[in-house]
Amino acid sequence: MGSVVVVGSQWGDEGKGKIVDWLSERADVIVRFQGGHNAGHTLVIDGVTYKLSLLPSGVVREGKLSIIGNGVVLDPKALLTEIDAIREKGVDVTPATLKVAENIPLILSVHRDLDQLREAASGSGAIGTTGRGIGPAYEDKVGRRAIRLCDLMEEGDLGGRIERLLAHHNALRTGLGAEPIGAPAIREELERARPVLAYAEATWKTLREAVRAGRNILFEGAQGTMLDIDHGTYPFVTSSHTVAGQAAAGAGIGPSSLGRTLGITKAYTTRVGNGPFPTEQANEIGERLGERGAEFGTVTGRKRRCGWFDAVMVRQAVEAGGIDGLALTKLDVLDGFDELKICIAYELDGERLDHLPASKAQQARVQPIYETVEGWQRSTKGARTWGELPAEAVKYVRHVEELVGAPVSMLSTSPERIDTILVDDPFRV
Incomplete structure (x- = not known):
């Protein structure tokens, strides 16, 4: 039996949809453990696009059990609407394939x-x-x-x-x-809202039985570490814990049953909404990243703010959230840049910092300290082996690993699930 907790290591929107879909094929049970319908995953399977906000990614795959845990807040109308939309695309959602925690709070x-x-x-x-x-x-x-x-x-x-x-x-x-x-x-x-009762169950018991049966479980988080109510850029955060530890409380399962934690990490940085963003590029670079990366929110359609990769922030997410490995996404968006910048430290009032301070006022004043690295001109889009990547792209990935203190377990080079370089299967025992 193996279990994997998937979380975002930045401000969300890191491309979790493709990765959780890839992992859900290897899982028996897929669990949402926090958040609400304010975040979403986009899945592309056999040319069909599914936009999910509440439903776990496994719901589109036959033979999988999907669970919405007690750590989620549930809008019944949104859930029923989403179920209807998925059914229209030929996906059979039934109380046998979807379970909702009976003690889940409702959004009205x-x-x-x-x-x-x-x-x-x-x-x-x-x-x-x-x-x-x-x-x-x-x-x-x-x-x-x-x-x-x-x-x-x-x-x-x-x-x-x-x-x-x-x-x-x-x-x-x-x-x-x-x-x-x-x-x-x-x-x-x-x-x-009463039709939702058909899916209600003591899901903590269901999960306990799955653990005892040795089934593979995927715990699927929403948003990202820097939106965590405690560890994020407070008060510009979400209202739940987005770190891996919440998977235990939000699903009703002991922490000893949680396995590896995979941090989904974009090869650059984006943010939706207000709040500090040290590496933001409110210029043609940011526009280029946004256009190439199609940076619009899955749920709201809001345009995302874009900037260079912030290694300080991701390293903090790795350390505070217990991330074991990274799934690095959207490397192909960086194709064609002559040079790239990576934030390796901050400066605050003349002092060099190796972390993002907790104070809102200080977060607003930090300035990024950049390291410039060589870009690449050859396309990485669709690469499925290291040998297909330009040498400069491989160097970039290896340098990211070094700076954030975590290895890259998976590397995504396009929205298609098959365009993935697997370094280390997160479900390995």
């Missing part, structure tokens, strides 16, 4: 409203959220007023839970200039 309209009201009221201080209610749903979970999927089974208890939820949200809505919402509207919304 009040959460989406609050998310958007706050962003609108924040002006230049807005975080840049997707406005899909993820943050407010996590707040309610921690505040012990969330309505969970299992609550839909207890009709007699539901009225009190709705009252408690609205006592909190209507006070906030009034303060933000919005009309209060009545209990009947929430009850009607919950009624429409």
Whole structure:
């Protein structure tokens, strides 16, 4: 039995979709363990494109069990819509192939409203959220007023839970200039969510049985390490833990059952939304990277900010998140540059730093210290062996390994899953 935890090592959007699809073919069980429908994977299989936000990547492969764990916050409407969209492409999604944790917290309209009201009221201080209610749903979970999927089974208890939820949200809505919402509207919304109950299960038990049976398990994270609520560029972060350790709590499984951690890492750096970005290139270089890399968000379509590879940030993600190996993606986007730059340290108020400081004010002031390396003119697109890569590209990859302190286990050279150089199979025992 083997298990692999897949996380992003930057600010998300590292190209996890292709990698998790490649790994899901080798896995028996695929688990989403945090986040919501504010992040997505794009899978391209036999020329068909699947855009997934909540559904684990294994759902498009026959014979795989997909699980949405308790660490996720679930928008029932978004899930049912996504299931319908996948079915239209010929994928059979049933309660036998998809399980949802019965204790998962629900995202409701009040959460989406609050998310958007706050962003609108924040002006230049807005975080840049997707406005899909993820943050407010996590707040309610921690505040012990969330309505969970299992609550839909207890009709007699539901009225009190709705009252408690609205006592909190209507006070906030009034303060933000919005009309209060009545209990009947929430009850009607919950009624429409009842079809999700068909997928509800004590998924921690299902996973325990899979572990005992020696099945391969893939734990699939969303976003990236630098968006982690503790370890990221706070407050410009997501509302959950995005590091590998969350896989245990977010799936209901002991940490001893987690195997290797694979950090998906883009060969340059991108970010969606607001917040610090030391290596950002708001110039023709950034435009070139964005155009060649088709840098638009899977979920929102927002244009991504682009910049040079930040080895300091990735090294920090490796050390803080326990990453064992990297899946380096989008190497082909760097084709044709005469020279490339890699951030090897920061400067803050005249002092050299080997890490990104925790303070928001300091993060905004750090300046990158670059090392310039030779680029390459020959295409790397579609390469499937080291021998097909230009020598300069191989040097770039090896230097990245040295700077971040982790080996490259997989190297991706195009969106197609077969265009992958496998160095070390993450599922090896």
